[in-house]
Amino acid sequence: MDRLYVSGGKPLLGSVTIGGMKNAALPIIFATILVNDVCILENLPEVSDIYSALEIVRRMGAEVEQIERFTYRIDTRTVRSNSVPLDLARIMRGSYYVLGAELGRFGRSATALPGGCNLGARPIDQHIKGFEALGATVNCNTTISCYTDKPLEGTSIYLDVASVGATCNIMLAATTAKGMTVIDNAAREPHIVDLANFLNSCGANISGAGTEVIKIRGVESLHGGTYAIIPDMIEAGTYMIAAAATKGDLTVKNVIPRHLEATTRKLEEMGVTVEEGDDFVRVSSDGNLKKVRVKTDFYPGFPTDMNPQFCVLLCLAEGQSKLTESVMDFRFKYTDELIRMGAKISVQGRDAIIDGVPELTPANVRAVDLRAGAAMVIAALAANGTTIIEDIHHIQRGYEDMVGKLRGVGADIKIVSDDIRA
Ligand code: EPU
Helix, strand or coil: CCEEEEEECCCCEEEEECCECHHHHHHHHHHHHHHCCEEEEECCCCCHHHHHHHHHHHHCCCEEEEEECCEEEEECCCCCCCCCCHHHHCCCCHHHHHHHHHHHHHCEEEEECCCCCCCCCCCCHHHHHHHHHCCCEEEECCEEEEECCCCCECCEEECCCCCHHHHHHHHHHHCCCECEEEEECCCCCHHHHHHHHHHHHCCCEEECECECEEEEECCCCCCCEEEECCECHHHHHHHHHHHHHCCCEEEEECCCHHHHHHHHHHHHHCCCEEEECCCEEEEECCCCCECCEEEECCCCCECHHHHHHHHHHHHCCECEEEEECCCCCCCCCCHHHHHHCCCEEEEECCEEEEECCCCCCCCEEECCCHHHHHHHHHHHHHCCEEEEEECCHHHHCCCCCHHHHHHCCCCEEEEECCCCCC
């Protein structure tokens, strides 16, 4: 079992380069099944969820070859229908994109109920509603299966929740359906736009991605091509917060600053200095942090995937802050771990009331999920002394070489295995 040892209390100084966005790369990897040709995907992040997705596609019969660091060639012409490896599909959430992709290509699909972080109920009723509206029959028990005997037909679908997953899945299934599909109350996250751009580059006819109304005019078939994934706004935001929490001065490179607006504005409200360039942000702080109220929301609101990391900063701010979670049913499990480090947090339903403390203290803590793990790293970097973080496989699902990147900007952090202490 690997653990992280972090000796904190040092400012992060220098620059860090952000990788491709996991949550954009996942639907795009599965979209290659729909494309039914050769795709070259660039800027894929080196994280375990991406390796799992590539392995699922490979085990479905695709030829998957790494041709450069971050670049893969995926030939899906040899993919067989109904071949999803359930053992792998069940460990990650993004595997459910196989449903939309296979339904669009073969008219049928079956996969495991999705895994991923435990953040509450996370139902998939909106995916099912979309598939059924397009004409598929969906069965859901220990697995999910969907099929149709005739071609899917475009229609209007109103999402009751602006779900990222449902928007991507319906977009995938509708790309080769007959006629026009309109998704109303669609998610507007940058990864939705990235999936639409990828599909359009392969011959799809999708407009409106990034707004709440997406129109998909079905096309007969798609063709392969080369596509580069956008930078990861959550990875970038995590390093921005780490800079502020350690009184550092960090340039976060290879970002789209517009995607970071909500985080940038909240940091500024707390007294952190943020300079925005064309493709970088520079974040510095003298450690005087003001209390704020933060409410997570769908994009362009404050991202739920930044809730735990931002909470660490609120713990270090003067006065009482309030953090409200409005996207996921339950996201506050990690607060128990922060309390072990001296934080003063009281969770009341969807609100966390946070009384700032002058400093956090080192402890043995766990990464209870992916973003919670990142929060523990930030807390450990800010605390004077050595913190040990367990269950770091969660962090490795979504953060590319976090240890190497942090070491490069002055952090004292290392992975220690039970057998090898290095
Ligand atoms: N929801 C429904 N019904 C549905 C789908 C969603 O009620 O059919 C609800 C969920 O229960 C949740 C809310 O809608 O309360 C948002 O869910 P959404 O479908 O948007 O999220 P997701 O597709 O399950 C993706 C990311 C998450 C990220 C959310 C929100 C992937 C693989 N996962 O999840 O990423 O938190 O969007 O932005 O893309 C992470 O990377 O750490 C992570 C958890």
